[in-house]
Amino acid sequence: MTERAQRRRRTEERILASARSLFAELGFERTTIRAVAKAAAVDPALVMQYFGSKQGLFSAAVRVAPPLAAHGDxxxxxxxxxxxxxxxxxxxxxxxxxxxxxxxxxxxxxxxxxxxxxxxxxxxxxxxxxxxxxxxxxxxxxxxxxxxxxxxxxxxxxxxxxxxxxxxxxxxxxxxxxxxxxx
Amino acid sequence: MTERAQRRRRTEERILASARSLFAELGFERTTIRAVAKAAAVDPALVMQYFGSKQGLFSAAVRVAPPLAAHGDxxxxxxxxxxxxxxxxxxxxxxxxxxxxxxxxxxxxxxxxxxxxxxxxxxxxxxxxxxxxxxxxxxxxxxxxxxxxxxxxxxxxxxxxxxxxxxxxxxxxxxxxxxxxxx
DNA sequence: GCGTTCACTCTACAGGCGTTGACCGTATTG
DNA sequence: CAATACGGTCAACGCCTGTAGAGTGAACGC
Known part of the structure; x- marks a missing residue:
């Protein structure tokens, strides 16, 4: 993988981690894009560029694995x-x-x-x-x-x-x- | 009770009813003072005058009776x-x-x-x-x-x-x- | 009846928000 | 090595919000 691609992936993941943490603590409305960006040490505009909108960021942040696995007795x-x-x-x-x-x-x-x-x-x-x-x-x-x-x-x-x-x-x-x- | 006092009490109750309904449906953040005022057919500034702040309105709206009564077996x-x-x-x-x-x-x-x-x-x-x-x-x-x-x-x-x-x-x-x- | 109180409205401000488009510099590509 | 693509920043816009203060007219107390 090229250096730029790695860099991008890392930044994206850093933004997602910050977003998850803030959304989990404060909820959607009280979490601002500016706060997420600051926590990820990044410009707010970059968050928009990567995730399109605040809602897009939220959707990406809450994507989650199914909680239960199998069914038995x-x-x-x-x-x-x-x-x-x-x-x-x-x-x-x-x-x-x-x-x-x-x-x-x-x-x-x-x-x-x-x-x-x-x-x-x-x-x-x-x-x-x-x-x-x-x-x-x-x-x-x-x-x-x-x-x-x-x-x-x-x-x-x-x-x-x-x-x-x-x-x-x-x-x-x-x-x-x-x-x-x-x- | 004087006519003015009744009028005031009624208006206040109308505002509270609108507030309760909107807070219950939308939550604190998505409920705006303007929306509450409109639902109560009143100027937004009046809501502020009566309840001091959005938080004051919320506090007044959620004041609630204790849910359970006695204790038995x-x-x-x-x-x-x-x-x-x-x-x-x-x-x-x-x-x-x-x-x-x-x-x-x-x-x-x-x-x-x-x-x-x-x-x-x-x-x-x-x-x-x-x-x-x-x-x-x-x-x-x-x-x-x-x-x-x-x-x-x-x-x-x-x-x-x-x-x-x-x-x-x-x-x-x-x-x-x-x-x-x-x- | 007259001055005062008070319910209520109008207008406006300041701040924070999501979002945008132009811009910069470096890694990539041919 | 030149042209390009792209990660990232900067500055700004427009909107909506909570909130403040001055104003108005009708009910009140004397």
Whole structure:
């Protein structure tokens, strides 16, 4: 790869990292192109040149891998759900946080969030039997959303004080109660 | 009461109603004083005169009654929680929606939301025994938050298609699994 | 009835925003 | 080595925002 191409790729990635961080912390509206540019040590006009618009930058910044992987039985499902709370005690990817931060106030983020959640709901539903599988899947998904929002975005003391393990221990029976349609 | 005082009270209430509606739909940042004024058929400067600033208007608009009432045994608690999803199949007050809509992106709304949630957590914890009562209460509260956000703010089809009764039926055992420390 | 209060409007300002187009210098290409 | 392409900067525009201050006319208190 030519020197110029590398340079460009690095700069672009630096801008994206700054954007993700600021979008995740402040949301779409309060994040300015100027602030992103400054954090990336770059001229604001360059951000526009690379991503076309603020919305384009946001879209590029929140592009994210699908959160859940496979589908198995309900026990496996519940385990995947509690794991998704923070992948192995680490942090959620900042692109996900950025999307969640803005999903209530930025229309495009809301569209993206609905798409991601619908995909997850459909996937969770595959591990559930019974005719209200979709509703149960939706409740499981929004439950995880609520806990994640409370923990990562609102940073409620009561949740931050707890270990991932304790949260998982308490959550598990509740999730099972929803995922297990009696047998 | 004098005619002028009535007139003022009515105008103020009209402004507040418009503000609540717009804040609930658009959030703090996308709601402009000009839009609120127009919706209330009033000059923008009057809004400033009455509420001091946009933030003052927001604070007045989201002032809200405490969501939960008493504390009893766990069954009673669970019932109160599922009822709180939408008071008797009606809508949540718009002031609550306005606060929730902005809680992830507007710092003042976040402070308010944390205060409201912490109060609710403390109250829920009173109905729970055991040394992790506070954590269980926090999880119960954020679970309800997640379902409410998914239903009222993100308007997920999978939840909107369901009746309040079905949601309550599926949620109840899950909430009980968290609220019931074994006996 | 007359001076005052007060609900309400008009006009304007200052600042920050997204966005644009011209420009510069260096790596690339033939 | 000359012509070009391209990463990157600079300065500026137009718009919308929250906000301020002066002004107006009708209800009020005496």
């Amino acid at each position: 309900t026990d496996e499902l519940v385990e995947q759900l509690v794991d998704s709370l923070g992948l192995k005690m680490g942090e959620l990817p900042q692109s996900s946080l950025a999307m969640m931060r803005s999903m209530l106030t930025h229309p495009e983020a809301a569209v993206e969030a609905r798409a991601v959640l619908s995909r997850q709901i459909a996937q969770v539903a595959e591990s559930i039997t019974g005719d209200d599988a979709r509703l149960r899947a939706a409740l499981l998904t929004t439950i995880m959303l609520g806990v994640t929002v409370g923990h990562q975005l609102l940073e409620l003391d009561e949740l931050r004080a707890a270990s991932q393990k304790d949260i998982a221990r308490i959550l598990r029976p509740a999730l099972r109660a929803i995922a297990d349609t009696e047998e | 766990t069954d009673e608690l669970v019932e109160q929680l599922v009822d709180s999803l939408g008071l008797k199949m009606g809508e949540l007050p718009q002031s609550s929606l306005a606060m929730m809509r902005s809680m992830l992106t507007h710092p003042e709304a976040a402070v308010e939301a944390r205060a409201v949630l912490s109060r609710q957590i403390a109250q829920v914890a009173e109905s729970i025994t055991g040394d992790d009562a506070r954590l269980r209460a926090a999880l119960l509260t954020t679970i309800m938050l997640g379902v409410t956000v998914g239903h009222q703010l993100l308007e997920l089809d999978e939840l909107r298609a369901a009746s309040q009764k079905d949601i309550a039926r599926i949620l109840r055992p899950a909430l009980r699994a968290i609220a019931d420390t074994e006996e």
